[in-house]
Amino acid sequence: MATLHPVDRAADRRSGVPAIATQGLTKDYGSVLALDSLDVTVGTGVTGLVGANGAGKSTLIKILLGLLDPTAGSAQVLGHDIATEGAEIRARVGYMPEHECLPPDVSASDFVVHMAQMSGLPHAAARERAADVLRHVGLAEERYRPMGGYSTGMKQRAKLAQALAHDPRLVLLDEPTNGLDPASRDDMLELVRRIGHDFGIAVLVTSHLLGELERVSDHVVVLDGGRLLRASATTDFLDTTGTLLVEVLGGATERDLLGRALHDAGFPSRPRGNVVAVEPPAPGDTRNVHDMIRDTAVDLGLGLVRIQPDHHRIEDIFREEVAGAVQPH
């Protein structure tokens, strides 16, 4: 009986191959062009795959797993070709589908053990792994109860646990926050972040909510109607805009006092919430903005609370590009 090569993480990591790479990937369902000549590369860490309903997110994931055949184009997962090395890919990848996939009459514990064995782990090792991952996803005593009685949050955790059962190199998480209340959603996103950063497993996570992936993703890929709209590092979005946000003690009166003084000094300033947004000085103006703000506040007798740089939010950047294609929350 053939034994698959043990999954050599060190080699995978050293080789520097991207977790996912696609070239001209196309899926035509006949009635719908779900993916339109897609070129993307996904590396380590957490990558958010964002798009409205029907953008092609699930189609992409299923093609990467070999569950669907592409109409055209090619793709590699962890350096393995989807057309010829499906079994190798599926041995190294974990999949959390968007739909229900749990048998109701089996306990999470038994199920995760079974799924680890379905990736080739021996029984004893599978039991150990199941206990580990169920602890990581936060399923406690309920792991011994049939999953039919689980809440949506518990079901999502069990689905995630089976995706991690065999210690994959990459997990494909299709809408893991679907149907969760805000608190469970935060828990799930924190888990996703830990998987990508602390567990060292590359993550591709989909959502149609741009805002929620911003916090946990290193990269964001935006799909719109099967086409790549944008792929960037999340840090690109978080680059400072040059604007400074200044907060002083007191209320609107104090805020506006400072704002007007700075404006008169030649720094365009606007009130924003309870702070003053101070735009950078014009090119050629060599004055130090920080010093100016501090001196102005002292002159006016205002208590300075903080000065901090203003960041772009992904949503602000995409709002125009996507033009309604992605729901920003």
Added chain:
Amino acid sequence: MPSSHTEPRTGGPAGRAGGVIHDIGYRPYAGPRGGHGAIARSLYLTGVRNVFGLGRSGKSKILPFALLALNVLPAVIIVGVVTFIGLSSLPLAYPEYAATTTILLGTFAAAQGPILFSRDLRHGTISLYLARPLSATAYALARWGALATGIFAFVMAPILVMYLGALLAQMDAGEQTTDFLAATLVSLLLAGMLASVSGLFSAIALRRGFAVVGTIGTILFGYGVVAVIQGISLEQDQERVGEIAGLFHPMTLYAGLVNVLTDADNAITPPTGAAMEVLYVVVSVLLALGGLGLLLLRYRRLATR
């Protein structure tokens, strides 16, 4: 965050010794991973357990074990009577047993097929299997094997009880063993045929109820129809018609096989002539393997859409 993203795995449990003891962090798995054969064997074994409700919720065990108890009970009574009275032979030949408990056998096959096939399709679990190394056809083969094994065990349990009882009652061991092995052979063919019928219904009907009704209808009602045709043809001295009708149902095929392959006989119109006897064996094997082939085809199409 990404800028401070350092090598996360190099620490391992030892490197994290300074951390809190109860949180040992994520442990990668470096142990062996079996190939397709090992995975298929594991799927098969889990399937055999699941057929009897093992590894599933408590109430899943009730039906299979109640049916099994009812199926074995007459055999226990027979053994009791035989040893008490001291008979020199069993009142019922081994392979005739399954024919007299067709209702139990049909119910078992119909009720447990959906456990192995409909359940995964209905609850979407199949996509988790397809996202793992085993191919869809290997999955279906392991599932079919588990169902056939479960049915075989169900058929053989009472026969084994009778066999042990016969040996205990000091009947001719050689004769009993020969009969027992012949019964094992025809039971294997019966289990294969029933697994294919039940498996096919279960892989097409996602709702367990439809699969159960379809299988029970085919096994019990269809059996009644064929048996009536055979009865009439016997009355009318048209045995050939009955022999041909018998080819269209697993239970009448089984009765014919028993006639051909063992010393026992409980067919209404047993196959006569070498050609018809061979035909019964060939059709039985074709039904079992053909049904399996259709199952594999169904799962291959599921996998590549």
